[in-house]
Amino acid sequence: MGVTRERFDQGLTYEQWKAQMTRNRERHDANETGLPLSEADLEPFKSLPKKVNVLMLAEDWCGDVIANTPIVGRIASEVDTLNLKVFLRDQNEDLMNQFLKDGKYKSIPAVVFFDDDFNELGRWIERPESVTKLREEKRQALYRDNPEFGSPSDPPDKLPEDARIKLTQAIAQMREETKPFADKEVVRELGEIAKGIAAKG
């Protein structure tokens, strides 16, 4: 099926994406402005030999979108080699179904890179595996260090409400503490894709 220029041009600009958000805008914008980006981080994108079209599928209720979409938006705004268009996942199933995670999950954000003829050059979906792994290790440690949280495999409704609230707060804090690592990993992985595109010329 593929993506055509005409279809790609129907996407929202990054500014239009932000303007239509109905929730999480504050957190989204804080993630964008608070992201430390060095010249070295931007170099792989600045070194792209030609302008690359970037299609991003997103929805404003998704935690991974709120964390990672601003990273893509920030990078695109700081280089002149990325032409970014954003599509809402639930209104663009024809696109989402082409870029499913593991061929079956409608995971977002899905970020897909195309050349000028809309040949796919690379894709990045949801979050880095290293981030999932680190957070799972830390989640397991939370349960290990706090016996009142029960077992990680227990449904949370089994917990007394005060323990559940404490666990919710602990998970939120763990996510906040791992955010700098997560952001760096996203920038690194996107940079690796850009380097791969540049290497192919």
Add this chain to the structure above:
Amino acid sequence: MAKKPVKVTITYCAECGYEPQTLELTNVLMRTFAHDLSSIELIPWYQGSFDVSIGGELVHSMYRDGGFPEHQTVVDAVRAQLAQAE
């Protein structure tokens, strides 16, 4: 003899956009069972969860069973619990 009401708990991933499915199921349960439910508890959670427990018994887990439950499956499970509690 009056039925002993049962409690239904829906644990849903609050960062996955599962609110519509949670509210649809809640609506069906409210309209079907009214006072036969002692309460319907909604727990905003993480990690792609959508779990339904009835009287403390897990009858659907997205992680275990995959996807969202059919409404009728949950309704039948509530009826079975109510029958047991009679």
